[in-house]
Amino acid sequence: MYERLDRVQPDTVWTTLSDDAELEELSIPAATALRPLLTTEIDRLRAQFPDRPKAGRARSLWFVELEDQAYDDAGNLSALEEIRTKVQRALRDKEPGTIAWNLGRIRRHYTAISLPADLLAIHDRMEAIFNAADDRRKTAAVDLQQAAIRKEIARRATDEAWQRELERRANIDSPRVFIVGAQTSSTDGDQMT
Template sequence: MTGRAWPSREEWQASAEKAVRTFCTPSERLARINPGARWSTLDEDIEFEELATKAAKDVRPLLTQEIGRLRQTLPDRPAAGRPRMAWFIELEGQRYEDACNLGALEEMRRDIQRAVRGSNWGTVAWEVGRLFDHYHPAITMSLALCNAIQRMRALSAAAQERHDQAAREAVDAAVAAEVARRATEEAWQKELERRADIDSPRVILVGAQTSPSKGDQVT
């Protein structure tokens, strides 16, 4: 069997960094190194929970008010299921826009309620932030609520930056280790053995008593 055209030792060594960086994402690598790690402080978590709890409470009447207004503009809206879908497909213009907004806000209110019950404060912050981004100032939000949203975003961004920095450092360390490993004779010999296993796999019969070994193929 003719072997494939393998890179030279120099080429193999030069591709060490690429091999590390394309093996998995930085976040995946970090998760394997520090499973379950948190990137926010306890004080930040407490502040975030307090902000999200109050934001959920403050935003509920705003959602309820706007949902009620939109429902009044669509008195013929079916309760649910296929009748609603058929009704929705026929909508045009402002009625279509109102129906889209109504469905989105109803879903947002449900998601926030579920998130509060499950103490999923990140979800609360995400949903309230969506309201701020896409419905403010059509839905009037207090200055305190707007400030709370911005503060939650700042806390999330700080934790994300710590995570990203740790991920970058993990990748850099892995690259350095792989470059050093490929510079050794032992690593090169193992690479040659791996290539030989691929180029010349053993062939065994199905049901034979021979124990498979690395590189075996079953026919």
């Protein structure tokens, strides 16, 4: 149903102007509060890996050699560094969705960072706005799908359309088999001689 919606209403924005303004306002304190929390955890993890190469192939080889908890911690360190970079860019580029998404990733999957209540409240509000936009999109998609179903039912209600549907079903019930070197009519179905 979403493919149909995207064909009929391409590039539709499902948030309202007031939603966008509120999301932009909420994204500033969200990113501002999240960044130091990420930095503290990144610093803690970096202290565990003083021999960590800067980047590139050397870091990849170093990472592969790690085992157990060290492997997990190094993976978390890389992920948190990436999240911090994405949040900072999203703040600069005014992309509140990216900030909300990454804040949600930390909230749901990384319990080592304890998020304060005011940051959780901001995230809850951002999620509520995005959920309302998703609901509007889903309602439009369902309405469009139901209209297409009603149109198809009306089309099939004609005698001519029903006759074509019966022919289509008969063709499905009697598949065509082609025998190399012999000629058979299409109505013989899968009979072999």
